[in-house]
Amino acid sequence: MFVRDYMSTSPISIYSGTPIFEALNIMKKNKIRHLPVVDKGRLVGLITERDLLTVTPSPATTLSVFEMNYLLSKMIVKDVMKTNPITVGPDCTIEEASLIMREHKIGSLPVVEDDGLVGIITQTDILDALIRIFGLRKAGTRLVLEVSDRIGALADILAVVREHQINVIGVACREKENQRVQIMLRLSTVEPESLVHDLQKQGFEVKSVS
Structure with missing residues (x-):
């Protein structure tokens, strides 16, 4: 880049x-x-x-x-x-x-x-x-999660994504107040339902799926 x-x-x-x-x-x-x-x-x-x-x-x-x-x-x-x-x-x-x-x-x-x-x-x-970096012209899903700002949070999320064999097109992070951070993932899938279910099951707060 x-x-x-x-x-x-x-x-x-x-x-x-x-x-x-x-x-x-x-x-x-x-x-x-x-x-x-x-x-x-x-x-x-x-x-x-x-x-x-x-x-x-x-x-x-x-x-x-x-x-x-x-x-x-x-x-x-x-x-x-x-x-x-x-x-x-x-x-x-x-x-x-x-x-x-x-x-x-x-x-x-x-x-x-x-x-x-x-x-x-x-x-x-x-x-x-x-x-181009965020892959906005590629078909897929935009997923926004909110997690505590801790070491390894992104790695834990990506581990779940990997289990579903979904490719990550782009990643962005935004710091919030109270030691919280929002993570946006662009994913190469149009059927994210099972991934969202497993992320929530792992305790991740899913804020948006589009």
Whole structure:
């Protein structure tokens, strides 16, 4: 579960002297919202669709539409791009990339290796990764249990699952209050009734089956 497995490789990039209207057209044509800015093979910035759509000459209120469009046509990416963008390497984990995006409130991360741009990973890529990790497109059952937060709890649950010869597609855990934890299992079965019965018999609290 590394960035290299989910990033867009060979991303479309532009140079800092690109007119902003041209950059916006590139985004619309390719249905993307983030463009790395590369000069002489080196990443120098990042520009987003929002950056381009919110560009306004100053003082805008004193300009006619013609004058405003004229000034915008003269602006280049260098005037509005984010310089020194936060980057990650291809061996960064998906979890780390998600945390970086969340903490810095950004929607993408250029991926750099050996000083060269090798990819870009976006919030959409992160969501696609989670969908694949949890096997949400695979037929099966979503089972949620609540147990005491103790060593071996998950192993005990999986032992019961193994007895029923059911494959585990995905696992997630969420801490609750009072030393409790919820465990979500994605299972490769559409008939979980006997497994649920045995889990309850073992004392596990089954909160949801879907």
